[in-house]
Amino acid sequence: MKDFFVSYNRHDRAWAEWIAWMLEEAGYTTVIQAWDFRAGGNFVLDMQKAASEAQRTIAVLSETYLASEFTQPEWAAAFAQDPTGKERKLIPVRVKECQLSGLLRPIVYIDLVDVAEAEAQDVLLRSLSQDRAKPDQKPRFPRSAASGGNSFGTASHRPKPVFPPNIPSNLPLTSAIFVGRDDELERLHTQLQTKALTVISAVSGMGGIGKTELAAQYALQQRDMGTYPGGICWLRAREDLSTQIVLFTRSQLGLTISEDLELAEQVSLCWRNWQPGETLVVFDDVQQYQDIASVLPPQRSQFRVLLTTRLTLQSPVQNFEIKVLSEEKAIELLRAFATQGRAGNDPRFSEANADLEKQLCQWLGCLPLGLELVGRYLARKPDTSLETLWQRLQDKRLEAKALKDAAPEMTAPLGVTAAFELSWEVLDEPARRLAALLSLFALAEIPWTLVEACYPEEDVEDIEDLRDESLLNLHLLERIGEGTYQLHQLLREFFAAKREQRAEMVEMKQWFRLVVLEAVKRSTETPERSLLAETTMLLPHLQAVVQLSETSEQAIDVAIDLAWLANLYYSQGRYEEAEPLYLRALEISKEQLGENHPDVSNRLNNLASLYHSQGRYEEAKPLLLRALEISKEQLGENHPDIAIWLNNLAGLHRSQGRYEEAEPLLLRALEISKEQLGENHPDIAIWLNNLAELYRSQGRYGEAELLYQQALAISEEQLGRNHLQFAASLHNLANLYCLQGRYKEAEPLLLRALEISKEQLGENHPDIATKLHNLASLYRSQERYGEAEPLLLRALEISEERLGENHPDIATSVNNLALLYDSQGRYEETEPLYLRALAISKEQLGENHPDIATWLHNLAGLYELQRLYEKAEPLYQQALTISEEQLGENHPQFAASLNNLANLYRSQGRYEEAEPLHLRCLAIQRQALGENHPQFAGSLNNLANLYRWQGRCGEAEPLFLRALAVLFNHLGTDHPNSQQVWQNFQAFLWQVIRAEQTAQLSDHPVTQDLLRQMQMENDNA
Helix, strand or coil: CCEEEECCCCCHHHHHHHHHHHHHCCCCCEEEEHHCCCCCHHHHHHHHHHHHCCEHHHHEECHHHHCCCCCCHHHHHHHHHCCCCCCCCCCEECCCCCCCCCCCCCCCECCCCCCCCHHHHHHHHHHHHCCCCCCCCCCCCCHHHHCCCCCCHHHCCCCCCCCHHHHHHHHCCCCCCCCCCCCHHHHHHHCCCCCCCCEEEEEEEECCCHHHHHHHHHHHHHHHHCCCEEEEEEECCCCCCCHHHHHHHHHCCCCCCCCCHHHHHHEEEEEEEECCCCCCEEEEEECCCCHCCCCCCCCCCEEEEEEECCCCCCCEEEEECCCCHHHHHHHHHHHHHHCCCCCCHHHHCCCCHHHHHHHHHHHCCCCCCHHHHHHHHHCCCCCHHHHHHHHHHHHHHHHHHHHHHHCCCCCCCCCCHHHHHHHHHCHHHHHHHHHHHHHHCCCCEEEEEHHHHHHCCCCCHHHHHHHHHHHHHCCCCEEEEECECCCCHHHHHHHHHHHHCCCCHHHHHHHHHHHHHHHHHHHHHCCCCCCHHHHHHHHHHHHHHHHHHHHHCCCHHHHHHHHHHHHHHCCCHHHHHHHHHHHHHHHHHHHHHHCCCCCHHHHHHHHHHHHHHHCCCCHHHHHHHHHHHHHHHHHCCHHHHHHHHHHHHHHHHHHHHCCHHHHHHHHHHHHHHHHHCCCHHHHHHHHHHHHHHHHHHHHCCCHHHHHHHHHHHHHHHHHHCCCCCHHHHHHHHHHHHHHHCCCCHHHHHHHHHHHHHHHCCCCCCHHHHHHHHHHHHHHHCCCCHHHHHHHHHHHHHHHHHCCCCCCCHHHHHHHHHHHHHHHCCCCCHHHHHHHHHHHHHHHHHCCCCCHHHHHHHHHHHHHHHHCHHHHHEEEEEEEHHHHHHHCCCCHHHHHHHHHHHHHHHCCCCCCCHHHHHHHHHHHHHHHCCCCCHHHHHHHHHHHHHHHHCCHHHHHHHHHHHHHHHHHHCCCCCHHHHHHHHHHHHHHHHHHHHCCCHHHHHHCCCHHHHHHHHHHHHHHHH
C-alpha cells in the first residue's frame, strides 16, 4: 500500500510532481497519474485503485482543481473514509490562490502560495511528519538552471521536477476547462524541442478549432513546469508587433530601451539583450508569414517560436495541424462547460439523454468553439433542456443565440459565424463560388470528379488551384483520401447560408443535381471501381439532391430523384430501403402527371422489378400489367417500349414456371422490335436470348440453341466480337451446352466470354464473378475440382469486394462454393457455407423467398448424404412449404421439393410416404415441362428406383426405359445424367436376375439385349 495518492488537476501537474518528488526523497511512497498511469491502462480503474489503496490522499488545491468535476470524487473518497479528520486521510495542499467551501472549508490545509522553494519543502514535510528523512540533495531550483525540465520523458529517465517558478510571461486568459488535447500538448512540445536553432511551429486549423486555446494552454503548462525560464512572450499578430515586443521587455524583463531609436532598432535591441534561458515566443492569429518575418527573434537556440494561424505555411515553419475532438471528448467538454460552477449532477446529462448529447455534438461537428458556446449557454440557462436547445439550433441554425454570443471570459471572443467570417473575407470571388458549390454536397466524402463536372467550361487545373491555394490552405476543406474531400458540418452550414445569397444559386443547384444523377446512372450501369464503393459514396449526395428537389417545389424532379435513390439501394440489395422510395416516386408521378402518363409506367416497372427480385411475384404482376396497359394507351401497340414491358412480364411468368404464358409475350416483343428496329438491331439479340432462356427452361434445347446462335450472329455483326453483348451470347450458348453435357464445345465459349468481359470491365467487375461461376460449374461437372475451386474463390472475393458481404448475389456465390465442396465430400467446409447463404438471403430477401427454398434443399441434401435424416427432413418440408406458397402447386421448383422429400423417405425405407410425392411431382412436371424434359426423366428414374426397392419389377422397368429414352435423345448417351440412369437400370436388372424374377420383365429390345449380356456374364462368373 502506498503512503500517498497525489490528486491534482492537469493545470497543476508541475506542483503535483514537485510534491511527489519531495515526498519520495523523504522516504515516502506515492502514486501519481503522471508517473504511474501507463498507456493502454484504464484511467478510471487506475484512479479508483490509487485512491482506495493509498493510506492518505493529497489534494493539490487551486481554482482549477476545485472547479473540475473529475477531481471531486478523488478527494471525496478520502473524506468519506475519515470525515472527522482524525486519521488525516485527506491532506489539502494549497498551491494557488483559491477559496475553499463546503466540506473542504474546515479542513486545515498546507499553504505553499507565495512561499520560496526551501521554505515550501520544509513546510510540506514538517506538516506531514515530524520524523522525516531529509534528502541528500535537493532538486535544482529552476531560476538557477540553464534550462527547464522536460515533463514528457519516461519514468525511468525523468529529471527531477523544478519548483513551479515565477517566469516572465504575459499569457492571455485561458479556460479552466480544457479537454481532449493532452496528446496534442505532448506532440507540440516534442516538435518545439527538436532543433538547436530557432524552431518555428505553427498550430493551424479552421476557425473555432481551438488553436489559440491550445497554444495558451501549452504556454501555461510549460510556464508552470519551468521549461522556458527565459520567459514566455505572447504577441497578437493582428496588432503592432514591434510595440508589443518592446513593452514586454520593459515590463517583464526590466530592460531599458531608449525611445529615441527607430522601432525596428528597439526590437533588435530587445532580442540581443534578452535574459538567458530557453524562451517561447507566441504569435497568435498570423494572417500571413510576411507579417511577422521582420520581427522574428534571431537564429539562436534560446528561442522557440510558436504561431497560431488558419494557413498551411511553408518552410521554415513546421505545421502542426489540429483536428476536431473525438466524439467522447466532445461530450466531456460540453458537459464540463454546461455544469461549470454548479454543485451536483445536472439531470440534463442523464443516461436517458445520452443519444441527444451525441446528436448535439455530431451536429456541432465536435468543434471546440461550438461546444464551448453551447455549453456556456446551457450553464447560463439551467432550466433549458437539451431537447429545447436542440430544437432552437435546428430552427435557427448558425443564427441561434447559443452559437452567436461569446462570453467575456472566453479565449475566443467571437461566435461561430463571426469566426468563419474572418476566413470568408480572405477568399476571392472564384473561391467563394467554389465554397458555395461544395455546400450543396452532403456531409460526406466528396469525389472531386463530381466537383469538376460542375465546372464544364473551366480548366480542371484552375479548379484545383482554387481548392488547394484557398480552401485547403485556410483549412476550410479537408482532404479525406485520394481524390476525396469533405467540409466540416458547421462550415457547410456557413457556406450554405452564403450560397443562398448568390445570384447564380438556382443554376448552381441545377448543375449539382444533373452531375450527381449522371454519376449515379453511370455507377449502376458501368462502375469504374467497386459498385458498392461507388454507389455508397454517391448515396448521401443523391440524398442531398432529393432534399434540394423537395425544397424547390419541383415535384417531378423529386419523383425522378427518389427513383434513382431507390435504384442505388436496389443495386446494393437493400430492398427494404428501396421500396418506400419507389412507392413515393410512383405516388408523386401519379399526382403530378396523371394515372396514365408514360413516366407512371416506368415507376410501376421499377417497383415490379423490386418485387420480382424479392420473390413477391403476385404483387409484381398487376404492376407490370398496368405498366403495359398505360404504354399501349399512350404510345401505341407497336412502340419499342412495349417490347420491354412484354419482356419483363414474360420474365416474371418464367420465374413462376408459367412457361406457356411467357412464350407468346416474348414472341410479341420480338415481333414489335423487328417491325420498329429492323431484323438485325442489337435489341433483337436480347429478345432472342430471352426466348432461348425460356426454351432452355422447358427442355426445348434444340430450339434454344438456334435462337442463341441467331443472337450471337446479330451481336457479332452489329456490335463486334469484343462487345459485352457478344460475350453474353457466347456465355448463354455455353451454358446450354453444359446442360447438355457438351463440355468440349462449352469450355472455349466460356473462356472467350470471360476474356471479353475482363477486357471491357476489368478484372473485378461483378459480371466477371458470374462468368467465373459458370466456368467453375463446368469444371465441377467434369470432376475437375482443382480447377474449379480457385475460380469460385476468386468469384466470391470479387462479389464481396464489389457488392458487399450481405448482397443477395453473395448467397449464390457461397452456395456454388458449397456445392463444389459437397461434391468432394468436404462436408465440414460445406455446412457453414450453406448456412451463410441462408442467413444472407433471409436478411436481404425475407424468410419466404424462393431462393431460401433452394438453399434449404442443398443443406438438407448435405445432411441426407451424412445420414442425418432427422436434420434433413424439416428442411425439406420447410422448402416445400415455401415453394408452394411463393410459386404455387404447379411450379417446377415445387415439384423438385416433392421429389427431394420423396427421395429422403425412400432412403429411410418409408416407401408408402414416398410414392404419392413422386407421383405428384411427375404430374406437375408433365404439365409444366412436358414428358420429354430431362427433369421429368430424372423424376421417372427416382420413382423407378422406389419400385425397384419394393420389388415391383414390372412397374419399375417401363419407367427406367422411358427415362433413358428422354435423356439419350436430349443429352446423349455420354451425359452424366444419362449414365447415372443407365447404371441404375443395370443395377435393377442384376437385382431381378438374382431374385430370378426375369419373367416379370417386358420383351423390350433394350431390356432383353442387356439381360442376355448380364446373364452371360453371370454364367461365366
